[in-house]
Amino acid sequence: xxxxLNMFVMIGIALIGVSxxxxxxGGKFLIEPGQSMDxxxxxxxxxxxxxxxINGVLSVKTAPPPQPPAQKK
Numbered sequence: 047x048x049x050x051l052n053m054f055v056m057i058g059i060a061l062i063g064v065s066x067x068x069x070x071x072g073g074k075f076l077i078e079p080g081q082s083m084d085x086x087x088x089x090x091x092x093x094x095x096x097x098x099x100i101n102g103v104l105s106v107k108t109a110p111p112p113q114p115p116a117q118k119k
Contacts, residue, residue, distance in 0.1 A: 054102030061095030 068076040068088035076087045 050103060050106050052102050052106065054098050054105060058095045058098030058102060061091050061098060065089075065091035065095060 064076070065088050068091060073083055073085060073087055076091070077083060
């Protein structure tokens with residue numbers, strides 16, 4: 047299970063967390079001072095997080111399994 051916990055998945059989880067905070071605060075969590083409110087920002091963060099998780103899972107599935115080290119005789 048820890049094999050699937052790579053940086054793509056961790057960043058995806060963080061982006062989904064930021065997106066959920068944006069949904070909970072009505073988008074106020076995602077703006078900087080002086081920036082105008084964007085109603086689609088939470089959706090964009092959510093989509094990006096899901097895409098990162100898919101990328102992380104696919105990268106593990108397509109990588110060859112690690113080979114055990116050769117034993118010396």
